Amino acid sequence: MKFDPHIHSVYSGDSRSEVIDILIQAEKKGLDAIAISDHNEIKGSRLARSYGGNIIVVPSIEISSDKGHILGLGVDEIIPKGLSAVETVDRIHDAGGLAIVPHPFSYYRHGLFCNVDKNLVVDGVETKNARYIFGYSNKQAETLAYNKRLATLGASDSHFLKSVGDAFTEVNTKGDDSVDGILKAIKHRRCKAMGHRTSNFLIAKEVFVKKVLRRYPKREE
Ligand SMILES: [Zn+2]
Numbered sequence: 001m002k003f004d005p006h007i008h009s010v011y012s013g014d015s016r017s018e019v020i021d022i023l024i025q026a027e028k029k030g031l032d033a034i035a036i037s038d039h040n041e042i043k044g045s046r047l048a049r050s051y052g053g054n055i056i057v058v059p060s061i062e063i064s065s066d067k068g069h070i071l072g073l074g075v076d077e078i079i080p081k082g083l084s085a086v087e088t089v090d091r092i093h094d095a096g097g098l099a100i101v102p103h104p105f106s107y108y109r110h111g112l113f114c115n116v117d118k119n120l121v122v123d124g125v126e127t128k129n130a131r132y133i134f135g136y137s138n139k140q141a142e143t144l145a146y147n148k149r150l151a152t153l154g155a156s157d158s159h160f161l162k163s164v165g166d167a168f169t170e171v172n173t174k175g176d177d178s179v180d181g182i183l184k185a186i187k188h189r190r191c192k193a194m195g196h197r198t199s200n201f202l203i204a205k206e207v208f209v210k211k212v213l214r215r216y217p218k219r220e221e
């Protein structure tokens with residue numbers, strides 16, 4: 001099944017995508033499952049699950065540890081930001097989730113493995129993040145995943161609707177198409193990173209629109 005584990009909604013502060021629109025877009029793109037992984041927030045993730053549509057929604061949060069971002073896949077509670085990477089990972093595991101390192105070598109995006117010992121015990125890494133223009137950091141992630149036998153995930157890291165599902169994770173749930181089935185499959189590395197990069201043109205347009213909107217703070221879209 002096709003799973004996009006890393007999508008940002010309006011509750012993230014840096015995305016304009018409404019949760020309902022993300023679900024519709026996911027269905028249009030042929031995804032089977034998504035996770036709304038907002039920065040230090042779970043409102044969007046909970047809202048997505050409350051709709052109960054065709055798309056399976058895995059609880060998630062993207063936590064800002066003191067050394068970089070970590071996804072708590074399967075986590076349905078707020079884990080505070082600013083904790084050490086080790087403590088953040090421990091709390092994710094205590095909450096029954098998987099610790100996935102997004103854009104692990106992307107220095108300008110708080111890539112965790114730019115700053116932290118690569119022996120940190122995590123469950124998986126994004127080897128295909130659709131936003132990271134430099135393929136080199138995705139390549140480094142692949143090497144790390146291979147050496148450490150980590151699950152490899154693809155994700156859109158979408159901050160605008162069109163990019164939902166650009167990259168995704170092909171998950172072999174062995175027929176258990178549920179939140180637990182997806183988490184179990186990833187834990188056992190029955191998954192692979194698929195998809196393509198989001199067009200640089202669309203990313204540039206998004207940055208431009210954000211700048212313009214900042215100049216007119218009171219204007220409704
Ligand atoms: Zn991030």
Ligand SMILES: [Zn+2]
Nearest residue numbers: 006008062157
């Ligand atoms: Zn993100």
